[in-house]
Amino acid sequence: MGGRQTTGNAGTPMSVASDLRRTDAWVMPALVLSVVVAAIVGLSAGAFPVTLDSFYRAFAKLITGVPPAAPDERVLLSIRGPRVLGGLIVGAALAGAGVVYQGLFRNPLVSPDVLGVSAGAGLGAVVGIFLSLPMIAIQGFAFIGGLTTVALVYAIAAAVQGRDPTLVLVLGGVVVGALAGAAISLLKILADPYDQLPAITFWLLGSIASMRAADVWSALPAVVLGLVPLILLRWRINVLSLGDEEARALGVEAGRIRAVVIGAATLITASVVAISGVIGWVGLVIPHIARMLVGPNFERLLPAAMLMGAAYLVLVDTLARSLGRIEVPIGILTAVVGAPFFLWLLWRGRHGWS
Amino acid sequence: MLIDRRSLALGAAALMVVPRTACAAREVVDSAGRKVMLPDRIGRVFAAGGPAAVAVYVLRPDAMVGWPREVRDEEKPYVLPGVRDLPAVGMITGRGDTANVELLLKAKPDLIVDFGSTRGTFVSLADSTQSRTGITYLLIDGRFEGTATSLRLLGAMLGVAERGEALARYTEDLFTRVDNAVASVPEPSRPRVYLARGPDGLETGLKGSINTEIIERAGGRNVADGGDQRRGIANVSPEQVLLWNPDIVVTWDRNFFDRVTKRPDPVWQSVKAVAEKRVFLAPTAPFGWIDRPPSLNRLIGLAWLANIFHGAKSPFDIVKDTRAFYKLFYHVDVSDTDLGTLIAWADGRPPGMPARR
Amino acid sequence: MRLEAHDLAFGYPENSVGRDVGLAVEPGEVLCLLGPNGCGKTTLFKTLLGLLPAQGGHVTLGSDALSALPRQEIARRIAYVPQAQSGVFPYTALDLVLMGRTAHRGLFAGPTREDRELAQRALDDLGIANLADRDVTRLSGGQRQLVLVARAIAQASPLIVMDEPTASLDFGNQVVVLTEIRRLAARGAGIVLSTHDPDHAFAIADRVALMHGGEIISNGRPADVLTSERLHTVYGVHVTIEKTSRGQVVCAPSYSR
Numbered sequence: 001m002g003g004r005q006t007t008g009n010a011g012t013p014m015s016v017a018s019d020l021r022r023t024d025a026w027v028m029p030a031l032v033l034s035v036v037v038a039a040i041v042g043l044s045a046g047a048f049p050v051t052l053d054s055f056y057r058a059f060a061k062l063i064t065g066v067p068p069a070a071p072d073e074r075v076l077l078s079i080r081g082p083r084v085l086g087g088l089i090v091g092a093a094l095a096g097a098g099v100v101y102q103g104l105f106r107n108p109l110v111s112p113d114v115l116g117v118s119a120g121a122g123l124g125a126v127v128g129i130f131l132s133l134p135m136i137a138i139q140g141f142a143f144i145g146g147l148t149t150v151a152l153v154y155a156i157a158a159a160v161q162g163r164d165p166t167l168v169l170v171l172g173g174v175v176v177g178a179l180a181g182a183a184i185s186l187l188k189i190l191a192d193p194y195d196q197l198p199a200i201t202f203w204l205l206g207s208i209a210s211m212r213a214a215d216v217w218s219a220l221p222a223v224v225l226g227l228v229p230l231i232l233l234r235w236r237i238n239v240l241s242l243g244d245e246e247a248r249a250l251g252v253e254a255g256r257i258r259a260v261v262i263g264a265a266t267l268i269t270a271s272v273v274a275i276s277g278v279i280g281w282v283g284l285v286i287p288h289i290a291r292m293l294v295g296p297n298f299e300r301l302l303p304a305a306m307l308m309g310a311a312y313l314v315l316v317d318t319l320a321r322s323l324g325r326i327e328v329p330i331g332i333l334t335a336v337v338g339a340p341f342f343l344w345l346l347w348r349g350r351h352g353w354s
Numbered sequence: 355m356l357i358d359r360r361s362l363a364l365g366a367a368a369l370m371v372v373p374r375t376a377c378a379a380r381e382v383v384d385s386a387g388r389k390v391m392l393p394d395r396i397g398r399v400f401a402a403g404g405p406a407a408v409a410v411y412v413l414r415p416d417a418m419v420g421w422p423r424e425v426r427d428e429e430k431p432y433v434l435p436g437v438r439d440l441p442a443v444g445m446i447t448g449r450g451d452t453a454n455v456e457l458l459l460k461a462k463p464d465l466i467v468d469f470g471s472t473r474g475t476f477v478s479l480a481d482s483t484q485s486r487t488g489i490t491y492l493l494i495d496g497r498f499e500g501t502a503t504s505l506r507l508l509g510a511m512l513g514v515a516e517r518g519e520a521l522a523r524y525t526e527d528l529f530t531r532v533d534n535a536v537a538s539v540p541e542p543s544r545p546r547v548y549l550a551r552g553p554d555g556l557e558t559g560l561k562g563s564i565n566t567e568i569i570e571r572a573g574g575r576n577v578a579d580g581g582d583q584r585r586g587i588a589n590v591s592p593e594q595v596l597l598w599n600p601d602i603v604v605t606w607d608r609n610f611f612d613r614v615t616k617r618p619d620p621v622w623q624s625v626k627a628v629a630e631k632r633v634f635l636a637p638t639a640p641f642g643w644i645d646r647p648p649s650l651n652r653l654i655g656l657a658w659l660a661n662i663f664h665g666a667k668s669p670f671d672i673v674k675d676t677r678a679f680y681k682l683f684y685h686v687d688v689s690d691t692d693l694g695t696l697i698a699w700a701d702g703r704p705p706g707m708p709a710r711r
Numbered sequence: 712m713r714l715e716a717h718d719l720a721f722g723y724p725e726n727s728v729g730r731d732v733g734l735a736v737e738p739g740e741v742l743c744l745l746g747p748n749g750c751g752k753t754t755l756f757k758t759l760l761g762l763l764p765a766q767g768g769h770v771t772l773g774s775d776a777l778s779a780l781p782r783q784e785i786a787r788r789i790a791y792v793p794q795a796q797s798g799v800f801p802y803t804a805l806d807l808v809l810m811g812r813t814a815h816r817g818l819f820a821g822p823t824r825e826d827r828e829l830a831q832r833a834l835d836d837l838g839i840a841n842l843a844d845r846d847v848t849r850l851s852g853g854q855r856q857l858v859l860v861a862r863a864i865a866q867a868s869p870l871i872v873m874d875e876p877t878a879s880l881d882f883g884n885q886v887v888v889l890t891e892i893r894r895l896a897a898r899g900a901g902i903v904l905s906t907h908d909p910d911h912a913f914a915i916a917d918r919v920a921l922m923h924g925g926e927i928i929s930n931g932r933p934a935d936v937l938t939s940e941r942l943h944t945v946y947g948v949h950v951t952i953e954k955t956s957r958g959q960v961v962c963a964p965s966y967s968r
Contacts, residue, residue, distance in 0.1 A: 048593045071596060071624050078620040079592045106799045134609045135553055163723075192423060193445075194404065194646040195607070199552045202589060209591050210554045212620060232819040239810050241800055245762050246793060250866070251786025251814030296800035299821060326588040327556075 027294055031307035035088065038311035042084035042318045048075045078213070086211035086219075086275065087317045088310040091282055093223050093272040095309025098283030099290065099301055100230060100265040103241040104258060105166050108291075112269045112283040114170055115262070116177030120149025121273040122204055123180040126187045129199050138203075139215070139274045143222075145180075146270030150262065152176055165244060165255065169262075205329035206279035208317055215275040222271035226264040234298045237261060241296070279331050281338030282309055288345055382511055385495035385504065386472040388480065392490060393464045396513055400461055400489075402446040402468035404647030405496050409469040409504075411437065412521065412650055412683050414512045419443060419461045425640065428705060431692045432640040434685050446483060459487055467508070469649055470496035470564070496649060498567045501525045505650075524682060528653060529571075532660050535668045536573030545663050547574035548600035548627065549644075555603075555610040555622070557589050564648045572659035574602065592621045602662065603627040606636040606646060608704050615702065634662055637699040640684065654679045658700060673697055712773045712788055712869035713737055714759065714901060720767030721751070721758035722925075727766055728754045729925030736901040738869060741892060743912040743933070744905040746922030747946060752905040753794075755922075756872050759903075760791050772870070786814035789870040790863040794878060795855040801846040804858045808833055811862035826865075833864040837891060852879035860888055864895065871895065873904035877911065889915050909937050909950070909962040921945060934960065 044050070050072050058076040061068050068074045097112035105114060113119065124145020128138035153172040162168040184204070191197045230237070236257050240247045244254040269283075290305035313330075316337065320328045379394045399417040401407035407422055415434050420443035430438045443461060446468070458466075468480060472493050484491040492511060494504050502522040509518015536544070547569050551557040559566035561576040563585040569576050577598035578588065603625070605611055614622045615633055622628045636643040636655060643655035657670040657679075676696055680688045688696070695705055715735040722728035728751040736742045746752050757763040759770055761777050770777040772788045780788075790811065805827075812826040822830075834840045837857050847855055856879050863871050873892075877885045892902055893915050906912060912919045912933050919936040921929040923945045929936045942950050942962070949965040 046593045047591065047597045071599075074620075074624045075593055075596060078624075079596070103800070108799075129553070132609065134612070138553070194642070198557055198587065199554075202552070202557070207589075209589070210556055210621065214620075235813065235816070235821040236818070238802075238806070239813050242798075242810065245757070246791075248762055248782055249760055249786065249791035249793070250810055251783040253782045291800075296802055297806055321591050321593075327591050329589070 027304065028300075028307075031304055031311070034311040035307050035314075038314040038318075039084050039088065042087065042314045043076065043080050045318045045322050046075065046080055047321075048072065048079075050076060082213045082216050083208055083211045083317070084314055085213075086208050086216045087314040089216060089219060089223060090208060090272040090276045090279065091286075091309035091311070091313025092306035093226075093268045093309075094279065094283040094313075095286040095290070095305040096227070096230070096302055097265040097269045098309075099287040099298070099305040100237065100261060101283075102287050103237055103296070103298060103301075104261060104265075105170060106241055106243060107170075108288060110170075110284075111280070112265065113177070113280075115153045115173035115266065116149045116180060117146040117266050117269045118273055118278045118280075119177040119180035119184070121146035121270055122278050123149075123183050123187075125203050125274075125277070126184050126191075126200050129196050129203065130187050130191055132195070139218070143270050143274035146273055147266060149176055149180060150266040150270075154259070154262070165258070202329065203277045204331075206277035206331035206334075207327070207329055208276050208313075209321070209327055211275065219271045219275045223268050226266075226268035226271070229260050229264040230302060233257060233261060234302060237298045238296075241298075277331070279313070279334060281334040281342075282313055285338040285342055285345075286312055288342075384492045384511075385500075385507065386477050386480070386493040388477065388493060390484070390490045390492065392511060396464045398461065398463040398465075399512070400443070400458060400463035400466045402466055402491075403470060404445065405649035406467045406469035406494075408641055408647060408649040408651050409494065409496075409508060410467055410512075413505075413509055413514050413517060415685060417464075417512070419463055429638075429640040432680060432684060432686055432688065432696075446479070455483075455486060458483075458489075463489060465489065465512075466491040467494065468492065469494045469504070469508075497564070498571055498652065499529075501650065501653070502529075521683065525653060528656065531669055532572060532656055535660055535664055538667055539573060539664055541575075544573050544575050545601040546577050546598070547602045547604060547663070548577050548595060548598060550603050550605040550610055551587070551607065553607055553609045553613075555605060555607070555614070556592065556595070557587060559645075560585055560588055563587065565645050567648075568644050568652045568656055568659065569604070572656055572663055574659065574663050595622075595625060599626045601627055601630075601632060603633045604636060604644065604659070604662075605633070606638050606642050606644065608635065611635045611702070611704070633702075635699065635702055635704060637696050637704070639696065639699075643700070650683065653683070672700065676700075712901065713771075714789065714870050714903070715771045716759060716768065717771070718768035719755075719758060719765055719770060721754055721763065722766055723754070723763070727925075729922075730767060732768070732927050734903075734920050734927060734930055736870065736903050738901045739896050739899050740901050740917045741896045741915050742901075742903040742918045742920060743916035744903060744920050744922060745907070745909065745912060745937075745945070746905070750922050751925045752922060753874055756791075756874050756903075756905070760789060760872055761785050762791075783814050786866070786868070788868055789872060790866040790868040792856075792859050792863045792871065792873040792876050794874050795852055795859055798848050798855070801848050803844050804834065804839070804847055804850070804861075805830055805843040807847055807858055808862045808865050811864075811866035814866060814868070829867065830861075830865045833861040834858075836864060837861050838887060853881055853884055856880055857884060857888070860891065864891075869900055871900055871902045871904075873902065875905050875907070877906060877908070885911075909942060912937060913960040913962065937962065 054072040054076060058068060058073045061073055062077060068077045094112055101110050101112055101114055102108050121142040124141035125138050128141040153169060153176050156172040157165060157168045160168050188197060188200055191200055236252050239250050239252045240254060240257055247254045286309045287305050290301055290308050294300045294304045316333050317330050320330045320333050380392055381389055382392050383389055397417060398419050399410050399414060400419050401410045404422050410418055415437045418437055418440055420440045422445040424442045425433055425438045443457060466483065466489055468476065472495050476493060480491040480493050494508050502525045505518045505522040505525060509515050549558050549566050549569060558578045561570065561579040565587065566576050577600045611633065613619055614628050627633055638646055641647065641651035643658055644652055654676060657675050658672060660668040661670050661672060677688055677693055680686055699705065713735060716732050719732040720727060720730040732755065744752055754763065758765055772780065777785065808830040809822045809826060812822050812829065831843065834843055837860060839854065839857050842850065842854060842858065847858060856876060860876055876888055880888060889911060892904065896902055916933050918931060919933045920927050921936050921941060929941060937952065939950050939952060942948060951963050952960060953963060954960050
């Protein structure tokens with residue numbers, strides 16, 4: 001998931017002088033660098049003391065496949081390593097899905113949750129916690145819950161067949177999301193306040209604290225699988241963001257492309273929500289910042305948003321666990337950082353979403 | 355000692371079977387210093403939360419109107435037959451806060467009992483509920499060290515003063531024995547203990563919190579020591595646990611227990627307690643042995659923990675003491691099979707996870 | 712490539728807008744559609760493009776029925792210049808014009824260098840090369856309209872449908888666009904556009920269709936169709952049709968009551 005240096009379009013000699021915003025010569029490498037920096041910061045920070053020597057030894061053990069022995073090696077390889085890697089993947093996935101949804105629904109106020117995938121995944125997880133199932137089943141339920149919810153929304157939209165397909169989808173998402181939320185609230189009341197309610201609350205706030213290597217490997221294939229159509233269809237997604245009619249007039253099968261793209265974005269989102277819980281604001285704010293930096297062209301916007309999301313989440317998570325001995329749930333921090341920023345964006349974006 | 359307790363238990367049970375005539379209406383003072391009027395007859399008591407439910411069950415099971423949540427199948431063998439099927443009525447306090455005031459009125463209790471904190475917010479809740487419903491609301495101190503006093507106070511208020519006295523004496527005896535055992539262990543030899551909550555085990559109680567005071571009382575040193583006086587539950591990172599490196603990990607979550615004991619877990623296996631196989635699972639039938647809820651049910655847990663922490667220096671025979679405790683406090687003669695289930699559970703072999711009823 | 716509507720009935724699922732429409736656009740021909748607001752021009756155009764299903768009759772593109780063609784093939788044959796809206800995302804003008812090349816590229820492909828050259832040339836042709844890197848959401852309505860026309864040019868399709876392409880343009884730009892339309896027709900494209908100004912029809916149209924109440928009430932050469940009586944029927948305005956000394960036909964409305 002590293003950055004790709006996409007072929008610049010405004011920078012070719014044929015066109016007129018490029019816009020200040022579009023000096024992509026430095027943007028992409030800078031974003032890749034920020035991911036690397038974030039990863040280093042994330043690996044270096046933490047309660048357990050590690051030294052440069054710990055890194056060497058841990059790296060050596062990683063390369064040679066020898067299991068770690070010393071506790072500091074374990075911390076790096078089994079605790080911080082998966083946590084940072086998981087954070088990168090979750091951040092990238094949420095930001096990438098956010099970019100896709102915003103383009104698809106032609107609305108920069110949209111988050112990956114617009115079709116209810118987080119609500120559905122949350123419901124799945126809450127059911128799993130309520131039934132006192134082991135962690136792996138809770139994650140599985142969350143994944144299936146997310147996918148099912150979006151499929152349900154899609155089915156509703158297909159049945160209603162309104163004039164404006166995207167509007168019907170969004171409304172369907174609102175309805176189904178609300179239902180899922182109601183079900184979650186109901187389960188919270190029925191849940192045992194000592195056994196289950198704390199776990200439910202913590203899951204709904206999102207956390208990558210107990211990310212294991214196994215979690216990362218379980219989510220990665222789905223994320224990569226979901227990314228493939230998004231990368232392949234990147235130009236068509238641009239066209240789709242003009243609106244259904246114009247897109248079709250330009251030769252794009254709007255309905256079909258939209259279905260594939262939603263499916264891909266949902267797959268990505270559901271798989272990371274299953275391992276990290278509901279982390280908000282990343283999928284809403286990061287796409288905006290990325291669009292401000294590289295413009296709305298999906299060819300550049302998708303990798304830019306994903307890199308930014310990855311770095312952002314790891315940095316915020318590092319902050320969350322460095323504020324004290326107690327973990328601040330990451331969803332709280334992303335909201336604290338994201339919401340004021342979003343207000344600022346709204347104020348700035350009075351005349352258009354640039 | 356055993357004989358003493360048994361006769362006490364029989365006596366208390368006998369006393370309990372005879373219908374009590376409550377004392378005449380009078381003014382009493384509860385643990386928070388509130389002056390309230392106790393009604394003539396106390397036939398129906400509403401427990402405001404989980405801890406209160408345990409307290410009322412222990413003293414006056416005949417007067418219970420219901421449980422905060424229904425008794426599960428695996429818990430039923432350890433609860434009196436008539437009482438185990440009482441309906442769920444929700445709670446007014448605790449993390450649930452679900453009791454509907456109308457439901458409360460419909461239950462027509464003579465009294466509401468709350469067992470736990472006597473601090474400001476709970477006093478306000480007590481006063482406001484009392485004035486809204488017209489039903490007397492008692493606040494009883496639920497702190498561990500105040501157990502004996504609270505038993506005497508509540509027992510007297512509920513019209514079972516002798517029973518309250520008997521249980522209080524049992525408690526004092528228990529505390530004394532634990533204190534003696536702990537005193538004989540110098541501070542540095544006391545084990546460092548981590549309470550693992552939740553399926554991840556990353557939620558714990560800070561030192562001094564109501565959820566872990568039993569650990570400190572049993573002579574363990576809670577690793578989650580913030581240094582400051584902050585209490586309550588906190589979420590921690592796995593690194594932090596590794597840094598603390600507790601000697602012993604205690605939990606009552608069966609999934610977590612399975613996860614760290616059945617297979618090597620990459621995150622937990624370096625923790626000293628896990629590596630040395632000193633992870634202990636507390637039974638939770640009918641109530642948790644160390645928490646869940648933080649109430650009188652912890653008394654048996656105290657003995658259990660003392661054994662775990664101090665081994666030979668601890669004077670408790672868990673099999674005998676469990677049987678006696680369940681008889682005295684929970685009013686049940688536990689069958690050998692059921693007792694065996696509990697003991698195996700306390701030994702790391704819990705029964706299968708219960709299916710949702 | 713010939714565009715033809717056969718007994719076309721068109722409208723939305725809830726209501727029918729027009730019926731019995733028959734018209735044809737030959738290669739190299741400019742057809743002007745005139746009619747008052749709300750008579751159904753836009754709906755007709757969307758039906759011609761296959762964006763709305765026909766409610767009766769059918770449309771053919773060349774020798775194929777419109778309904779039988781896949782979306783991408785339709786876009787290769789016929790381009791659409793809609794009425795300009797403000798747009799949500801700040802694409803550059805060049806990017807927007809580039810999207811016109813989508814029909815010629817595979818499902819997974821992006822624009823090629825050749826596409827970029829075509830797009831740039833389209834902008835040059837309309838005199839807006841300097842807008843290439845500008846953010847379209849910040850352009851004026853007229854500038855945006857020109858960008859959309861450029862996009863249709865870049866799409867290089869033999870047929871173009873334009874919905875009031877001169878609506879938001881200033882006088883100078885109107886002439887630019889109309890000139891460009893004639894030039895495209897001269898190169899073999901068949902163009903149908905809607906307009907409110909009979910003078911435009913006189914200026915560039917080979918054929919004119921007059922629309923009223925969802926029906927084509929007259930179809931033919933401008934001089935034959937655009938008579939004072941008919942314009943009065945359709946618009947309720949008194950006009951005199953005159954020829955200038957240079958031979959250009961103009962339509963002069965009467966402004967006094």
